[in-house]
Amino acid sequence: MTDSKTRARGADKRRRLMAATARVLHQQGVERTTIADIAHAAEVPVGNVYYYFKTKDELIRAALSEHADHLARLTGELDRLPDPLERLKALVGAWVGQRDVAARYGCPTGTLAVELDKRAEGGIDAEAGDLIRSLLDWVERQFRELGLPGPGDLAITFVGAYQGMSLLANALRDPDIMTREGDRLIRWLDSLPESR
Incomplete structure:
Protein backbone atom coordinates (compact mmCIF):
# COMPACT_ATOMS: atom_id res chain seq x y z
CA MET A 1 0.00 0.00 0.00
CA THR A 2 1.33 3.43 -0.86
CA ASP A 3 2.06 6.08 1.75
CA SER A 4 -0.74 8.28 0.40
CA LYS A 5 -3.28 5.45 0.78
CA THR A 6 -2.04 4.75 4.31
CA ARG A 7 -2.34 8.45 5.20
CA ALA A 8 -5.83 8.61 3.68
CA ARG A 9 -6.96 5.58 5.69
CA GLY A 10 -5.47 7.10 8.83
CA ALA A 11 -7.19 10.42 8.19
CA ASP A 12 -10.49 8.60 7.60
CA LYS A 13 -10.11 6.66 10.84
CA ARG A 14 -9.31 9.85 12.77
CA ARG A 15 -12.34 11.56 11.19
CA ARG A 16 -14.61 8.65 12.14
CA LEU A 17 -13.29 8.80 15.70
CA MET A 18 -13.95 12.54 15.92
CA ALA A 19 -17.52 12.17 14.61
CA ALA A 20 -18.20 9.19 16.88
CA THR A 21 -16.83 11.05 19.89
CA ALA A 22 -19.12 14.02 19.30
CA ARG A 23 -22.12 11.74 18.83
CA VAL A 24 -21.44 9.44 21.81
CA LEU A 25 -20.59 12.28 24.20
CA HIS A 26 -23.84 13.98 23.21
CA GLN A 27 -25.84 10.82 23.78
CA GLN A 28 -24.15 9.50 26.92
CA GLY A 29 -22.31 12.43 28.48
CA VAL A 30 -18.62 12.79 29.25
CA GLU A 31 -18.51 10.82 32.48
CA ARG A 32 -20.48 7.82 31.23
CA THR A 33 -18.63 7.52 27.93
CA THR A 34 -15.69 5.14 27.70
CA ILE A 35 -12.97 4.86 25.08
CA ALA A 36 -14.50 1.49 24.16
CA ASP A 37 -17.87 3.19 23.50
CA ILE A 38 -16.22 5.61 21.09
CA ALA A 39 -14.19 2.87 19.38
CA HIS A 40 -17.33 0.78 18.91
CA ALA A 41 -19.29 3.72 17.46
CA ALA A 42 -16.42 4.53 15.07
CA GLU A 43 -15.97 0.86 14.15
CA VAL A 44 -12.31 1.04 15.15
CA PRO A 45 -10.39 -1.35 17.42
CA VAL A 46 -10.05 0.11 20.94
CA GLY A 47 -6.25 0.10 20.74
CA ASN A 48 -6.34 2.27 17.64
CA VAL A 49 -8.08 5.09 19.52
CA TYR A 50 -4.92 5.72 21.54
CA TYR A 51 -2.88 6.06 18.36
CA TYR A 52 -4.94 9.14 17.44
CA PHE A 53 -6.01 10.45 20.84
CA LYS A 54 -3.88 9.83 23.93
CA THR A 55 -6.39 10.98 26.56
CA LYS A 56 -10.09 11.43 27.07
CA ASP A 57 -9.50 15.20 27.12
CA GLU A 58 -8.06 14.97 23.60
CA LEU A 59 -11.23 13.15 22.55
CA ILE A 60 -13.37 15.84 24.15
CA ARG A 61 -11.41 18.47 22.25
CA ALA A 62 -12.01 16.45 19.09
CA ALA A 63 -15.76 16.52 19.82
CA LEU A 64 -15.61 20.29 20.31
CA SER A 65 -13.75 20.60 17.03
CA GLU A 66 -16.45 18.51 15.36
CA HIS A 67 -19.15 20.82 16.79
CA ALA A 68 -17.18 23.88 15.64
CA ASP A 69 -16.90 22.43 12.13
CA HIS A 70 -20.65 21.75 12.08
CA LEU A 71 -21.39 25.32 13.19
CA ALA A 72 -19.02 26.73 10.56
CA ARG A 73 -20.67 24.65 7.82
CA LEU A 74 -24.16 25.65 8.96
CA THR A 75 -23.41 29.38 9.24
CA GLY A 76 -21.52 29.22 5.95
CA GLU A 77 -24.63 27.84 4.26
CA LEU A 78 -26.82 30.42 5.96
CA ASP A 79 -24.46 33.22 4.88
CA ARG A 80 -25.42 32.45 1.28
CA LEU A 81 -28.89 33.81 2.01
CA PRO A 82 -29.01 37.47 1.01
CA ASP A 83 -31.00 38.77 3.99
CA PRO A 84 -29.85 38.56 7.64
CA LEU A 85 -33.43 38.14 8.86
CA GLU A 86 -33.85 35.14 6.56
CA GLU A 115 -21.03 19.05 31.78
CA LEU A 116 -17.48 20.27 31.16
CA ASP A 117 -17.98 23.20 33.51
CA LYS A 118 -18.73 20.74 36.30
CA ARG A 119 -15.50 18.84 35.65
CA ALA A 120 -13.37 21.99 36.07
CA GLU A 121 -10.33 20.21 34.66
CA GLY A 122 -7.95 21.19 31.92
CA GLY A 123 -9.67 24.36 30.75
CA ILE A 124 -11.82 22.48 28.26
CA ASP A 125 -14.89 24.18 29.72
CA ALA A 126 -13.60 27.49 28.36
CA GLU A 127 -13.20 25.90 24.91
CA ALA A 128 -16.87 24.90 24.97
CA GLY A 129 -17.71 28.48 25.95
CA ASP A 130 -15.67 29.72 22.97
CA LEU A 131 -17.84 27.62 20.68
CA ILE A 132 -21.02 29.15 22.08
CA ARG A 133 -19.37 32.57 21.76
CA SER A 134 -18.81 31.99 18.04
CA LEU A 135 -22.52 31.27 17.60
CA LEU A 136 -23.36 34.43 19.55
CA ASP A 137 -20.94 36.44 17.40
CA TRP A 138 -22.51 35.16 14.18
CA VAL A 139 -26.03 35.94 15.43
CA GLU A 140 -24.91 39.39 16.62
CA ARG A 141 -23.57 40.14 13.13
CA GLN A 142 -26.99 39.34 11.68
CA PHE A 143 -28.72 41.75 14.06
CA ARG A 144 -26.07 44.38 13.33
CA GLU A 145 -26.68 43.99 9.58
CA LEU A 146 -30.37 44.54 10.26
CA GLY A 147 -29.42 47.87 11.85
CA LEU A 148 -31.03 47.01 15.17
CA PRO A 149 -29.87 48.66 18.40
CA GLY A 150 -28.21 46.38 20.94
CA PRO A 151 -27.27 43.54 18.58
CA GLY A 152 -25.24 41.80 21.30
CA ASP A 153 -28.20 41.75 23.67
CA LEU A 154 -30.50 40.54 20.90
CA ALA A 155 -28.04 37.73 20.17
CA ILE A 156 -28.09 36.67 23.84
CA THR A 157 -31.91 36.65 23.80
CA PHE A 158 -31.99 34.65 20.55
CA VAL A 159 -29.41 32.02 21.49
CA GLY A 160 -30.77 31.89 25.05
CA ALA A 161 -34.21 31.09 23.63
CA TYR A 162 -32.70 28.20 21.69
CA GLN A 163 -30.85 26.86 24.71
CA GLY A 164 -34.00 27.17 26.80
CA MET A 165 -36.23 25.37 24.32
CA SER A 166 -33.61 22.62 23.89
CA LEU A 167 -33.34 22.16 27.64
CA LEU A 168 -37.12 22.05 28.13
CA ALA A 169 -37.65 19.71 25.18
CA ASN A 170 -35.01 17.40 26.65
CA ALA A 171 -36.20 17.59 30.25
CA LEU A 172 -39.81 16.94 29.24
CA ARG A 173 -38.92 14.62 26.33
CA ASP A 174 -41.23 16.69 24.16
CA PRO A 175 -39.98 17.66 20.67
CA ASP A 176 -43.10 19.77 20.11
CA ILE A 177 -41.64 22.33 22.52
CA MET A 178 -38.96 23.00 19.90
CA THR A 179 -41.63 23.50 17.24
CA ARG A 180 -43.80 25.82 19.33
CA GLU A 181 -40.89 27.85 20.68
CA GLY A 182 -39.30 27.99 17.23
CA ASP A 183 -42.53 29.51 15.91
CA ARG A 184 -42.50 31.99 18.80
CA LEU A 185 -38.89 32.91 17.99
CA ILE A 186 -39.83 33.56 14.35
CA ARG A 187 -42.71 35.79 15.46
CA TRP A 188 -40.31 37.65 17.76
CA LEU A 189 -37.91 38.21 14.85
CA ASP A 190 -40.77 39.52 12.70
CA SER A 191 -41.82 41.91 15.47
CA LEU A 192 -38.44 43.64 15.68
CA PRO A 193 -38.74 47.24 14.42
CA GLU A 194 -36.24 47.11 11.57
CA SER A 195 -37.11 43.59 10.41
CA ARG A 196 -40.55 44.47 8.99
Whole structure:
Protein backbone atom coordinates (compact mmCIF):
# COMPACT_ATOMS: atom_id res chain seq x y z
CA MET A 1 0.00 0.00 0.00
CA THR A 2 1.33 3.43 -0.86
CA ASP A 3 2.06 6.08 1.75
CA SER A 4 -0.74 8.28 0.40
CA LYS A 5 -3.28 5.45 0.78
CA THR A 6 -2.04 4.75 4.31
CA ARG A 7 -2.34 8.45 5.20
CA ALA A 8 -5.83 8.61 3.68
CA ARG A 9 -6.96 5.58 5.69
CA GLY A 10 -5.47 7.10 8.83
CA ALA A 11 -7.19 10.42 8.19
CA ASP A 12 -10.49 8.60 7.60
CA LYS A 13 -10.11 6.66 10.84
CA ARG A 14 -9.31 9.85 12.77
CA ARG A 15 -12.34 11.56 11.19
CA ARG A 16 -14.61 8.65 12.14
CA LEU A 17 -13.29 8.80 15.70
CA MET A 18 -13.95 12.54 15.92
CA ALA A 19 -17.52 12.17 14.61
CA ALA A 20 -18.20 9.19 16.88
CA THR A 21 -16.83 11.05 19.89
CA ALA A 22 -19.12 14.02 19.30
CA ARG A 23 -22.12 11.74 18.83
CA VAL A 24 -21.44 9.44 21.81
CA LEU A 25 -20.59 12.28 24.20
CA HIS A 26 -23.84 13.98 23.21
CA GLN A 27 -25.84 10.82 23.78
CA GLN A 28 -24.15 9.50 26.92
CA GLY A 29 -22.31 12.43 28.48
CA VAL A 30 -18.62 12.79 29.25
CA GLU A 31 -18.51 10.82 32.48
CA ARG A 32 -20.48 7.82 31.23
CA THR A 33 -18.63 7.52 27.93
CA THR A 34 -15.69 5.14 27.70
CA ILE A 35 -12.97 4.86 25.08
CA ALA A 36 -14.50 1.49 24.16
CA ASP A 37 -17.87 3.19 23.50
CA ILE A 38 -16.22 5.61 21.09
CA ALA A 39 -14.19 2.87 19.38
CA HIS A 40 -17.33 0.78 18.91
CA ALA A 41 -19.29 3.72 17.46
CA ALA A 42 -16.42 4.53 15.07
CA GLU A 43 -15.97 0.86 14.15
CA VAL A 44 -12.31 1.04 15.15
CA PRO A 45 -10.39 -1.35 17.42
CA VAL A 46 -10.05 0.11 20.94
CA GLY A 47 -6.25 0.10 20.74
CA ASN A 48 -6.34 2.27 17.64
CA VAL A 49 -8.08 5.09 19.52
CA TYR A 50 -4.92 5.72 21.54
CA TYR A 51 -2.88 6.06 18.36
CA TYR A 52 -4.94 9.14 17.44
CA PHE A 53 -6.01 10.45 20.84
CA LYS A 54 -3.88 9.83 23.93
CA THR A 55 -6.39 10.98 26.56
CA LYS A 56 -10.09 11.43 27.07
CA ASP A 57 -9.50 15.20 27.12
CA GLU A 58 -8.06 14.97 23.60
CA LEU A 59 -11.23 13.15 22.55
CA ILE A 60 -13.37 15.84 24.15
CA ARG A 61 -11.41 18.47 22.25
CA ALA A 62 -12.01 16.45 19.09
CA ALA A 63 -15.76 16.52 19.82
CA LEU A 64 -15.61 20.29 20.31
CA SER A 65 -13.75 20.60 17.03
CA GLU A 66 -16.45 18.51 15.36
CA HIS A 67 -19.15 20.82 16.79
CA ALA A 68 -17.18 23.88 15.64
CA ASP A 69 -16.90 22.43 12.13
CA HIS A 70 -20.65 21.75 12.08
CA LEU A 71 -21.39 25.32 13.19
CA ALA A 72 -19.02 26.73 10.56
CA ARG A 73 -20.67 24.65 7.82
CA LEU A 74 -24.16 25.65 8.96
CA THR A 75 -23.41 29.38 9.24
CA GLY A 76 -21.52 29.22 5.95
CA GLU A 77 -24.63 27.84 4.26
CA LEU A 78 -26.82 30.42 5.96
CA ASP A 79 -24.46 33.22 4.88
CA ARG A 80 -25.42 32.45 1.28
CA LEU A 81 -28.89 33.81 2.01
CA PRO A 82 -29.01 37.47 1.01
CA ASP A 83 -31.00 38.77 3.99
CA PRO A 84 -29.85 38.56 7.64
CA LEU A 85 -33.43 38.14 8.86
CA GLU A 86 -33.85 35.14 6.56
CA ARG A 87 -30.54 33.75 7.86
CA LEU A 88 -31.80 33.96 11.44
CA LYS A 89 -35.11 32.35 10.51
CA ALA A 90 -33.28 29.58 8.66
CA LEU A 91 -31.17 28.99 11.77
CA VAL A 92 -34.36 28.58 13.80
CA GLY A 93 -35.56 26.15 11.14
CA ALA A 94 -32.34 24.14 11.47
CA TRP A 95 -32.76 24.01 15.25
CA VAL A 96 -36.39 22.91 14.98
CA GLY A 97 -35.33 20.34 12.38
CA GLN A 98 -33.26 18.69 15.13
CA ARG A 99 -36.18 18.65 17.59
CA ASP A 100 -36.21 14.86 18.06
CA VAL A 101 -32.49 14.79 18.86
CA ALA A 102 -32.88 17.79 21.19
CA ALA A 103 -35.78 16.13 22.99
CA ARG A 104 -33.70 13.00 23.53
CA TYR A 105 -30.29 14.50 24.34
CA GLY A 106 -30.51 18.31 24.50
CA CYS A 107 -28.35 20.77 22.56
CA PRO A 108 -25.02 19.09 21.71
CA THR A 109 -22.90 22.13 22.53
CA GLY A 110 -24.94 23.44 25.44
CA THR A 111 -25.11 20.12 27.29
CA LEU A 112 -21.41 19.52 26.71
CA ALA A 113 -20.54 23.01 27.99
CA VAL A 114 -22.55 22.47 31.18
CA GLU A 115 -21.03 19.05 31.78
CA LEU A 116 -17.48 20.27 31.16
CA ASP A 117 -17.98 23.20 33.51
CA LYS A 118 -18.73 20.74 36.30
CA ARG A 119 -15.50 18.84 35.65
CA ALA A 120 -13.37 21.99 36.07
CA GLU A 121 -10.33 20.21 34.66
CA GLY A 122 -7.95 21.19 31.92
CA GLY A 123 -9.67 24.36 30.75
CA ILE A 124 -11.82 22.48 28.26
CA ASP A 125 -14.89 24.18 29.72
CA ALA A 126 -13.60 27.49 28.36
CA GLU A 127 -13.20 25.90 24.91
CA ALA A 128 -16.87 24.90 24.97
CA GLY A 129 -17.71 28.48 25.95
CA ASP A 130 -15.67 29.72 22.97
CA LEU A 131 -17.84 27.62 20.68
CA ILE A 132 -21.02 29.15 22.08
CA ARG A 133 -19.37 32.57 21.76
CA SER A 134 -18.81 31.99 18.04
CA LEU A 135 -22.52 31.27 17.60
CA LEU A 136 -23.36 34.43 19.55
CA ASP A 137 -20.94 36.44 17.40
CA TRP A 138 -22.51 35.16 14.18
CA VAL A 139 -26.03 35.94 15.43
CA GLU A 140 -24.91 39.39 16.62
CA ARG A 141 -23.57 40.14 13.13
CA GLN A 142 -26.99 39.34 11.68
CA PHE A 143 -28.72 41.75 14.06
CA ARG A 144 -26.07 44.38 13.33
CA GLU A 145 -26.68 43.99 9.58
CA LEU A 146 -30.37 44.54 10.26
CA GLY A 147 -29.42 47.87 11.85
CA LEU A 148 -31.03 47.01 15.17
CA PRO A 149 -29.87 48.66 18.40
CA GLY A 150 -28.21 46.38 20.94
CA PRO A 151 -27.27 43.54 18.58
CA GLY A 152 -25.24 41.80 21.30
CA ASP A 153 -28.20 41.75 23.67
CA LEU A 154 -30.50 40.54 20.90
CA ALA A 155 -28.04 37.73 20.17
CA ILE A 156 -28.09 36.67 23.84
CA THR A 157 -31.91 36.65 23.80
CA PHE A 158 -31.99 34.65 20.55
CA VAL A 159 -29.41 32.02 21.49
CA GLY A 160 -30.77 31.89 25.05
CA ALA A 161 -34.21 31.09 23.63
CA TYR A 162 -32.70 28.20 21.69
CA GLN A 163 -30.85 26.86 24.71
CA GLY A 164 -34.00 27.17 26.80
CA MET A 165 -36.23 25.37 24.32
CA SER A 166 -33.61 22.62 23.89
CA LEU A 167 -33.34 22.16 27.64
CA LEU A 168 -37.12 22.05 28.13
CA ALA A 169 -37.65 19.71 25.18
CA ASN A 170 -35.01 17.40 26.65
CA ALA A 171 -36.20 17.59 30.25
CA LEU A 172 -39.81 16.94 29.24
CA ARG A 173 -38.92 14.62 26.33
CA ASP A 174 -41.23 16.69 24.16
CA PRO A 175 -39.98 17.66 20.67
CA ASP A 176 -43.10 19.77 20.11
CA ILE A 177 -41.64 22.33 22.52
CA MET A 178 -38.96 23.00 19.90
CA THR A 179 -41.63 23.50 17.24
CA ARG A 180 -43.80 25.82 19.33
CA GLU A 181 -40.89 27.85 20.68
CA GLY A 182 -39.30 27.99 17.23
CA ASP A 183 -42.53 29.51 15.91
CA ARG A 184 -42.50 31.99 18.80
CA LEU A 185 -38.89 32.91 17.99
CA ILE A 186 -39.83 33.56 14.35
CA ARG A 187 -42.71 35.79 15.46
CA TRP A 188 -40.31 37.65 17.76
CA LEU A 189 -37.91 38.21 14.85
CA ASP A 190 -40.77 39.52 12.70
CA SER A 191 -41.82 41.91 15.47
CA LEU A 192 -38.44 43.64 15.68
CA PRO A 193 -38.74 47.24 14.42
CA GLU A 194 -36.24 47.11 11.57
CA SER A 195 -37.11 43.59 10.41
CA ARG A 196 -40.55 44.47 8.99
